[in-house]
Amino acid sequence: MIEVLIIVGVFAAIIGFFMYASKSGAKMLAERDARIAKAEKAKAIVIGSHAAGIRGTGSGGQYQGYEFTLEVSNSYKEPYRAKCVWEVYPMGAPKVQQGMEVNVKIDTEDDQMIFPMDQGLVFSWNFQMMHKKKNKVSAENPLIK
Structure with a gap:
């Protein structure tokens, strides 16, 4: 049972990291586009x-x-x-x-x-x-x- 919880926890951490990274990347691209626009x-x-x-x-x-x-x-x-x-x-x-x-x-x-x-x-x-x-x-x- 503990193995399942560990696997689920690791999987959730990986998904969380990718979601955070994709939002940060999108924010950075938007900032760059705004900088070029002005x-x-x-x-x-x-x-x-x-x-x-x-x-x-x-x-x-x-x-x-x-x-x-x-x-x-x-x-x-x-x-x-x-x-x-x-x-x-x-x-x-x-x-x-x-x-x-x-x-x-x-x-x-x-x-x-x-x-x-x-x-x-x-x-x-x-x-x-x-x-x-x-x-x-x-x-x-x-x-x-």
């Missing part, structure tokens, strides 16, 4: 890029992460340089060659977060999360770089 429309010129060390498979197929140096401007801001990481899908690669102009949105909270608005290009939230964790660990322990 961002300012702009144009960016690709100054340079290099592979950022991330790759994977997303909704558009396989992607490669690139860190871009961009010159960003809109009617509210003087042109400035920004560095950000985007996931570039095969269809987006021709749009981000050096010297090309890309439609973007500038985050209202952090002007270094530049969201691409062209098809085949996606802001890399994965890299953003990894970078924040790395910076947090480095700040807590100055010996880690």
Whole structure:
């Protein structure tokens, strides 16, 4: 009898965890969508890029992460340089060659977060999360770089 209670308890814990995780994920996606929605429309010129060390498979197929140096401007801001990481899908690669102009949105909270608005290009939230964790660990322990 105790075995049945243990099995039911473990099963309930697993289901509870997945329900919690799915609600947290949905909340995070909604927050990201809201952040992009209130961002300012702009144009960016690709100054340079290099592979950022991330790759994977997303909704558009396989992607490669690139860190871009961009010159960003809109009617509210003087042109400035920004560095950000985007996931570039095969269809987006021709749009981000050096010297090309890309439609973007500038985050209202952090002007270094530049969201691409062209098809085949996606802001890399994965890299953003990894970078924040790395910076947090480095700040807590100055010996880690």
